[in-house]
Amino acid sequence: MSGTAHAGAGRATSSAAPSLQPRAAVDAALAALADPLRRRTVELLVTGPRRAGELAAELGVSAPTMSKHLRVLREGGLVTDTTPPFDTRVRIYQLRTEALSGLRRWLVEAEQAWSDELAAFAAHVASRHER
Amino acid sequence: MSADGSRVLVALRVPCEPAEAWRRFTDEIDQWWQPNQLFAFSSGGSGTLAFEPGTGGRLTETYDDGTVFVIGVISAWEPPRRLVVSWRQESFPPGCETELHVGFEPVAPGETRVSVTHYGWDRLPDEHAARHGFPLEVLQLRFAEWWRRMIAISFSGPRPS
Numbered sequence A: 001m002s003g004t005a006h007a008g009a010g011r012a013t014s015s016a017a018p019s020l021q022p023r024a025a026v027d028a029a030l031a032a033l034a035d036p037l038r039r040r041t042v043e044l045l046v047t048g049p050r051r052a053g054e055l056a057a058e059l060g061v062s063a064p065t066m067s068k069h070l071r072v073l074r075e076g077g078l079v080t081d082t083t084p085p086f087d088t089r090v091r092i093y094q095l096r097t098e099a100l101s102g103l104r105r106w107l108v109e110a111e112q113a114w115s116d117e118l119a120a121f122a123a124h125v126a127s128r129h130e131r
Numbered sequence B: 001m002s003a004d005g006s007r008v009l010v011a012l013r014v015p016c017e018p019a020e021a022w023r024r025f026t027d028e029i030d031q032w033w034q035p036n037q038l039f040a041f042s043s044g045g046s047g048t049l050a051f052e053p054g055t056g057g058r059l060t061e062t063y064d065d066g067t068v069f070v071i072g073v074i075s076a077w078e079p080p081r082r083l084v085v086s087w088r089q090e091s092f093p094p095g096c097e098t099e100l101h102v103g104f105e106p107v108a109p110g111e112t113r114v115s116v117t118h119y120g121w122d123r124l125p126d127e128h129a130a131r132h133g134f135p136l137e138v139l140q141l142r143f144a145e146w147w148r149r150m151i152a153i154s155f156s157g158p159r160p161s
Helices: A023-033 A036-046 A052-059 A063-075 A098-130 B018-027 B126-131 B136-155
Strands: A079-082 A092-095 B007-014 B048-051 B058-062 B068-078 B082-087 B098-108 B111-119
Touching: A023 A036, A023 A063, A036 A052, A036 A063, A036 A079, A036 A092, A052 A063, A052 A092, A063 A079, A098 B007, A098 B018, A098 B111, B018 B098, B018 B111
Parallel strands: none
Antiparallel strands: A079 A092, B007 B111, B048 B058, B058 B068, B068 B082, B082 B098, B098 B111
């Protein structure tokens, strides 16, 4: 969708189209989240990046089990992993915020757009009253 | 006004009774609706909005060349208090729908509070739930709550590492 502005309010909001996630991405994310341990993993990662070992310890599971679940989350597009330069054996997992930020942007823009629409509605009601 | 993470809620008061507010909102949407970029329903420019009254009726946008884009279908039509309509724009991926709830609440004689709640991911397509083997309502409720919490946390500023 192009960024061409339609006529109207002339607000200075972003030109981005509303961005719900593509369906395949939503499917993959939902599949990855269809497990309580993986949801708890995401809950921990929301507060900040963690090592695989830390996650395993906090969730009370073995390293191979944790690794298996992290792989599903990674394939579902919910987390990414990095290796710090000081220790290539360590993997640090981080939540991908794109899934959340797309929705967030839509919400912020939609709130402004609805404020404008309701203001236009109120003006319409008021104008009839004055007649 | 508030956006709590998974929905948008905007409300204001208008100087008339709920029945009149309802009529103005629905019958006269072509007169007050302002085209705006976020709510560009299709790539065909902006047209005229109209409700087809009643449950099962549609909210449509009609363009100068006579073509019609269906924005959504009305699932609750309860004049003069409440209406619910699904909401899709051409730019949404297939299967992604949002839902609009409009309320008309008397707050004083001759004064009505009009509230618009636009739900986003709370309304996942049913087939997602079916495919992933969850009881439908439980999944939708749980995911709505869960996303709300995740989003609320992620909005609450810089994260401790």
